[in-house]
Amino acid sequence: MTMNRERAKIMVRGAVQGVGFRPFVYRLATELQLDGWVLNSAQGAQMEVEGLRPILQQFLARLEQEKPPHAAIHSLEYSLLDAVGHSGFEIRDSEEDGDKTTLILPDLATCADCLREIFDPRDRRHLYPFTNCTNCGPRFSIVEALPYDRRNTSMKQFAMCPECETEYHDPRNRRFHAQPNACPKCGPRLELCDATGHRLAEGNYALLQAAIAARRGEILALKGLGGFQLIVDAGNEEAVARLRQRKRREEKPFALMYPSLELIKPDCRISRLEARLLSSSETPIVLLDRLPNQAAIAPSVAPANPTLGVMLPCTPLHHLFLREFGSPIVATSGNLASAPICIDEHEALERLRGIADLFLVHNRPIVRPVDDSVARVMLGRELVLRRSRGYAPLPLHLKQEMPRVLALGGQLKSTVALSLGNDIFISQHIGDLEAKESRQAFGKIAGDLQNLYQVAPEFAACDLHPDYFSSRFAQQTGVRTVPVQHHYAHVLACMAENELDAPVLGISWDGTGYGTDGTIWGGEFLLVNATGFTRAAHFRTFKLPGGESAIRQPRRSALGMLYEIFGDNLFEQTDLIPLQNFSTVELRMLRQVMARGINVPLTSSAGRLFDAVASLVGLRQRVSFEGQAAMELEFAVEKGAEEVYPFEVRKNGAMVVDWQPMIQKILGDVRHGVVTGVIAARFHNTLAEAAVSVSREVGIPHIVLSGGCFQNKYLTERTVQRLRAEGFRPYWHQRVPPNDGGIAIGQVVAALRASGFTGDKQSVNLTVEPELLLPAGCSHEQGEI
Numbered sequence: 001m002t003m004n005r006e007r008a009k010i011m012v013r014g015a016v017q018g019v020g021f022r023p024f025v026y027r028l029a030t031e032l033q034l035d036g037w038v039l040n041s042a043q044g045a046q047m048e049v050e051g052l053r054p055i056l057q058q059f060l061a062r063l064e065q066e067k068p069p070h071a072a073i074h075s076l077e078y079s080l081l082d083a084v085g086h087s088g089f090e091i092r093d094s095e096e097d098g099d100k101t102t103l104i105l106p107d108l109a110t111c112a113d114c115l116r117e118i119f120d121p122r123d124r125r126h127l128y129p130f131t132n133c134t135n136c137g138p139r140f141s142i143v144e145a146l147p148y149d150r151r152n153t154s155m156k157q158f159a160m161c162p163e164c165e166t167e168y169h170d171p172r173n174r175r176f177h178a179q180p181n182a183c184p185k186c187g188p189r190l191e192l193c194d195a196t197g198h199r200l201a202e203g204n205y206a207l208l209q210a211a212i213a214a215r216r217g218e219i220l221a222l223k224g225l226g227g228f229q230l231i232v233d234a235g236n237e238e239a240v241a242r243l244r245q246r247k248r249r250e251e252k253p254f255a256l257m258y259p260s261l262e263l264i265k266p267d268c269r270i271s272r273l274e275a276r277l278l279s280s281s282e283t284p285i286v287l288l289d290r291l292p293n294q295a296a297i298a299p300s301v302a303p304a305n306p307t308l309g310v311m312l313p314c315t316p317l318h319h320l321f322l323r324e325f326g327s328p329i330v331a332t333s334g335n336l337a338s339a340p341i342c343i344d345e346h347e348a349l350e351r352l353r354g355i356a357d358l359f360l361v362h363n364r365p366i367v368r369p370v371d372d373s374v375a376r377v378m379l380g381r382e383l384v385l386r387r388s389r390g391y392a393p394l395p396l397h398l399k400q401e402m403p404r405v406l407a408l409g410g411q412l413k414s415t416v417a418l419s420l421g422n423d424i425f426i427s428q429h430i431g432d433l434e435a436k437e438s439r440q441a442f443g444k445i446a447g448d449l450q451n452l453y454q455v456a457p458e459f460a461a462c463d464l465h466p467d468y469f470s471s472r473f474a475q476q477t478g479v480r481t482v483p484v485q486h487h488y489a490h491v492l493a494c495m496a497e498n499e500l501d502a503p504v505l506g507i508s509w510d511g512t513g514y515g516t517d518g519t520i521w522g523g524e525f526l527l528v529n530a531t532g533f534t535r536a537a538h539f540r541t542f543k544l545p546g547g548e549s550a551i552r553q554p555r556r557s558a559l560g561m562l563y564e565i566f567g568d569n570l571f572e573q574t575d576l577i578p579l580q581n582f583s584t585v586e587l588r589m590l591r592q593v594m595a596r597g598i599n600v601p602l603t604s605s606a607g608r609l610f611d612a613v614a615s616l617v618g619l620r621q622r623v624s625f626e627g628q629a630a631m632e633l634e635f636a637v638e639k640g641a642e643e644v645y646p647f648e649v650r651k652n653g654a655m656v657v658d659w660q661p662m663i664q665k666i667l668g669d670v671r672h673g674v675v676t677g678v679i680a681a682r683f684h685n686t687l688a689e690a691a692v693s694v695s696r697e698v699g700i701p702h703i704v705l706s707g708g709c710f711q712n713k714y715l716t717e718r719t720v721q722r723l724r725a726e727g728f729r730p731y732w733h734q735r736v737p738p739n740d741g742g743i744a745i746g747q748v749v750a751a752l753r754a755s756g757f758t759g760d761k762q763s764v765n766l767t768v769e770p771e772l773l774l775p776a777g778c779s780h781e782q783g784e785i
Contacts, residue, residue, distance in 0.1 A: 005083040007036070008056045012063070013044040014074035015103040015394065017148040018179060020134030021045055021071050022091050026171040028066070032059055035086035040094040040147040044103075050086045070108060070135065070281065074397055074423075091171060094147045103423075104140055104148065104452065106390050107225050107370060109283040109314040111136035113174065118316050119323075124163065127204050129317035130188045130364065134178045136281070137315075140393055140428075141226040141370045142180060146452060150179045154365035161186035180364075188364035190317075195357060197349050207317075210360040211324040219243055221334055221348055221356035225315050226370025226389050226428075227341035228334025228348050230356060233327070237298040240330060244300060246355040248337045250624035253302035255285045255309040255372065257331040259322035264310055267294045267328075273377045282390025283314040284373035301330060306635050311372065314389070317362075333371055338432055340441040343369045368448055369441065370428045378713050379720055384735050385711055387415065387742075388429040391735065393449070395423035396496060396745055403755050406450065406457035406477065407747035408470040410486065410740045412626065414442055417744035418449045418457070424496070424748050425449060429741060432626075433469040443473065459755065461747035463489070465514035482751045486513030487524040488533050489746030490706035494738070495528070496749050498704070498731040502530045505700045507691050507719075510707035510739070511551065511607030511626070520544070522605025522707075523657070525694045531753060537655035537694045539609060540564075543600035545590050554611035554629040555581045555621040556590075561612045563594050565660055577670070581621040606687070606709050609659065613683050616666055617676050627708065634712045637684055638677030645686040649693050657690045688718040692726050705732040708739040 012021075017040050025038045025047060032055050038047035049059055064073055114131045117123040125131045132138065145152040160168060164183055167175040175181045182188060184203075191199050192206035201209045214220050217239040220231040230247065232239040234256050244250065258264045261275060268288035270278070278286050287307045302308055311331070313319040322329070333341045334352060342348040343366040348359060374386035384391060402419040409415050414430040427445050431438050450457065461482045462474035474481050490513075491506025506526040515521035516535075523539030542564040550556035558578035562570045571591050573579065579587065594600060610630035614620045619636060620629040645662035649655055662683070669679050695703050703723055710716045710732060723730040736742040 003052050005050055006053055006056060007048055007050045007081045007083045007086070008060065008078050009081055010047045010049065010060070010063075010076065010078040011044060012047075012073055012076050015070065015072040015105050016040075016045040017103070018105045018134070018139050019070040020068045020174065020176070020178075023134070023171040023173075023176040024066070024068050024071075025063070026089060026091055028059060028062055029089045034059060035089055037086070037090045037092045039092040040149065042095070042146050046095075048086065049089075050083045053080070056080070068135070070105065072103070072394075074103075091177075094149050103395065104143055104146070104393055106140050106282070106392055106394060107138050107314075108136045108281045109312075109390070110316050110319060111281075114316065115319060118320065125183055127320060128184050128187070129190060129207065129315070129320055130180070130182050130362070131316045132178060132180045132182075133174045134176065135174065137178070137180050138225055138364075141366050141368060141389075142364070143452070144367055148179060149177075153179050154367050155180050155182070158182055158187055158364075188362045190360065190362050193345075193349075193359040193361060195349070195353060195359070197346075197359075200358075204320075206360060207320055208324060210358060211321060213358050214325060214329065217242075218357040219246070219355060221342075221352050221359045222317075222321070222331075223345060223348070223359075223361045223366075224317065226366060226368070227343045228352065229331045230334050230352070231321075232330045233325075234297055234301055234330050235327060237300055240298040240300040243330065243332075243355075247332070249332075251303050251628065252625040253305050253307075253309055254330045254332045255311060255374075256297070256301065256328045257311050257313060257318065257322065258328045259313070259326065261312065263328065264288070267291060267296060268308055268310060271377060273380065273382070277375060277377065277382055278310065278312050280390075282373060282375075283312055284375040284384070284390055285309040285311045285386075287374070287376040287385075297328065304632065304635070309374065321360075331372075338435045339437045340431060341369050341371055368428070368445065371431075373429075376713065379717055379732075381734060383711075383733060383738070385737055385739065385741075386413070386429050387426060387735070387737055392428035393425050395425045396736065398422050398424065398496060399499065400752070402748065402752045403459060404455050404457045405459045405461050405482075405748045405751045406446065406474075406479075407461040407744040407751070408446065408463075408474050409744040409747070410463045410470060411465070411468045413737070413739050413741040414438075414470065415741050415744050416442070416446045416449055417748050418453065418455060419748045419752075420453055420455055424745055425453065426736075426745060439469055442470070446473070459751045461744075461751040463514065463743070463747075464516070482747070482754055484747045484750040485516055485521075485533075486743065487521055487707065488526060488528070489743040489750060490738075491526055491528055491533070491704050491746065492749040493736055493742040493746035494704045494706040494731060494733055496745055497733060497736045500702060500704065500731060502528050503700050504528050504702040504704050504731075505536065505695055505698045506533070506704040506706060507694075508707040509606035509687075509709035511605055512603075515604075520601055520603035520605060522603060522607055523609065524604070525655070525698070527698060527700065528704075535654050536698050537649070537657060538604040539606060540656050540658045540660070541602040541604045543594065543597075544603050544608065545593055545600050547599050547601050550608065550611075551623075551626075553622050554615040557608040557612040558615035559590060560594075560600070561609075561659075561663060565663060568595065575671070576616075576667070577618045578615045578621070581615075606707070610709070612663075613666060613679075616663070617670055617679050619676065627711075630709070630712065633680050633683070634714055636676050636680040637714050638675065638681050641678045641681035642685065643678075643682045644689050645682050647686055647690055647693075649690075649697065651697070655694060655697060657694065662686050684712075684715050684718060687715060688722045691719050692722050692728075695723060695728055696726065701727075701729050703728050703730045705730060706738050706742075710738045
């Protein structure tokens with residue numbers, strides 16, 4: 001019996017544009033002698049392939065098994081139809097019609113092939129800092145619209161020379177339809193300018209002069225992949241200190257960029273997983289443990305910090321600069337403290353004037369700011385702490401289809417998320433929304449995400465705090481607003497990432513989050529059910545004298561906690577370290593404030609608990625950046641100290657974890673001269689035991705850990721180990737940050753739960769009102785949204 005030819009009509013959705021997917025399809029189809037075509041569409045990659053059924057089945061199987069390394073197939077749908085007589089196989093021009101659902105790839109670090117070319121004197125791209133191919137180079141930072149074609153990127157202004165044009169149209173070449181493809185003849189060029197914008201040098205000579213200036217101790221503003229970086233010699237203490245002074249960044253650690261993995265090893269311990277992460281296509285900043293007695297790095301790079309944030313070069317420009325420089329550099333965001341990074345050379349000359357001495361710039365436009373990502377290895381796997389270059393805007397893919405939700409995150413470590421179908425697209429890191437420039441960037445990025453995917457949201461999800469800029473922004477979108485309790489969003493984000501269904505017990509510990517009872521939450525145990533949550537337990541509350549000023553002054557958190565224990569008698573205990581760090585006038589004022597209850601909001605915050613203990617033991621009374629006191633308390637931990645302080649779990653409605661017995665023991669240890677490292681270890685151990693105790697009382701096997709406190713490596717590892725030892729199944733974050741950079745995802749999931757969405761657009765409940773924060777008949781300990 002003669003077998004007839006058939007036609008497979010195939011739609012592939014996922015990360016299939018900008019990764020060499022079409023040339024891969026072309027090569028596979030021609031190898032199997034199949035006829036047809038492939039093209040990019042706004043939904044992904046479409047193709048029609050004709051041949052005998054066994055060969056078509058082989059093609060479909062190999063399509064998934066042998067896809068390019070950076071491709072990700074979320075769905076592959078096909079139908080077998082009658083053949084129409086295709087002859088040969090071709091790659092057709094892209095189609096732009098229909099919903100924009102294809103995935104935009106993040107910017108990818110330089111691949112080994114391109115690296116080999118730029119250092120090969122015989123290659124036409126020798127020393128060219130904008131070399132790329134379908135396996136590496138800019139993507140998200142240059143795309144203006146979908147589909148991802150050169151005409152829809154900032155590379156459209158660079159007409160390709162004949163050699164580049166030939167590569168671009170050759171399906172057998174790894175630069176086939178590499179949208180940023182360029183060479184020294186036709187592509188972007190480097191310039192070195194002084195602080196007035198006067199051009200000093202061009203091309204490779206500009207790079208050489210920039211490296212010489214950095215060796216002299218000058219501060220260089222370098223236009224990288226997703227924005228400007230400020231560069232100085234990491235071994236030059238005077239230069240690093242000058243950068244701190246000019247950038248107004250007192251103590252927060254600077255990131256380092258090393259020329260190679262081998263050069264990191266004398267300064268830091270590197271595990272196999274950390275080496276893989278450093279060398280990955282994402283090339284994030286990786287937090288590494290410093291080795292003792294290393295003197296190559298200036299003390300001001302990371303003061304009083306046993307870790308270094310380290311990355312490897314991510315672009316040919318960085319590779320060339322570091323090869324010339326020969327040693328590690330500080331590579332920090334090109335901005336003033338709290339402002340967004342600069343992406344345009346004219347903007348940089350204005351905003352970085354007075355910081356940078358020289359500007360190494362190029363003429364490839366950056367469409368959107370994309371800062372460096374930050375990650376660490378914890379419990380044998382990667383944990384992203386800041387999700388940006390290399391990760392954004394790849395989505396979190398859920399099992400359930402969602403309504404179209406624009407989620408606007410919180411106030412700190414801001415990100416934006418947008419749901420479309422089964423995907424939640426997550427923006428790059430934006431930062432804290434205190435500065436005017438950051439708020440402007442936030443608005444642009446929120447609009448940018450919608451414009452890229454041409455999505456009109458049905459809901460705007462935001463934090464429950466009414467005064468956050470992001471919450472006010474949500475109210476102005478013109479669509480239904482869904483306020484979401486902060487710690488509930490944390491837990492839902494972790495559940496979504498780990499594909500967990502309710503019920504779970506979510507342990508959400510951080511510095512600040514507006515509670516449904518109007519107080520400041522932050523030490524929360526939330527029992528998440530199918531529709532909402534119950535506040536199962538929380539840390540005992542205490543007053544924060546001065547409100548927000550306590551965030552910058554751990555001594556105030558300590559004072560509020562001690563006042564909760566001792567009342568007015570506290571002020572007679574003059575041997576206590578926090579009291580010794582106030583003047584007599586300040587203590588008199590604070591005594592009156594506490595007694596009268598003026599600007600002393602209640603908090604259950606675990607973050608403020610860390611601050612208070614850091615103050616009690618004398619580690620830190622004031623901070624210059626968020627989380628500094630908690631970090632130093634973690635750094636102080638003496639490994640091997642297993643003791644646990646006493647605490648109580650009171651049961652009266654929602655359980656209350658009472659820290660008073662622990663604090664009293666800590667005061668005793670301080671008075672008896674117990675070393676700080678032992679106290680810090682006992683404190684961390686006690687928090688882990690509190691997590692175990694409440695988990696036992698609740699009795700749910702699945703425990704989710706989220707919130708900024710779970711960036712703390714010792715706390716997270718200890719808590720996970722203890723929960724496992726007690727028979728629980730703990731889950732924590734991986735690719736979604738545990739801090740506020742991840743809550744936008746949880747806000748999308750909360751809006752999904754609130755809307756009653758089932759996948760049928762007709763079923764969306766458009767009656768969700770912002771005031772529906774508490775279900776009928778529930779106390780303030782419960783919330784549905």
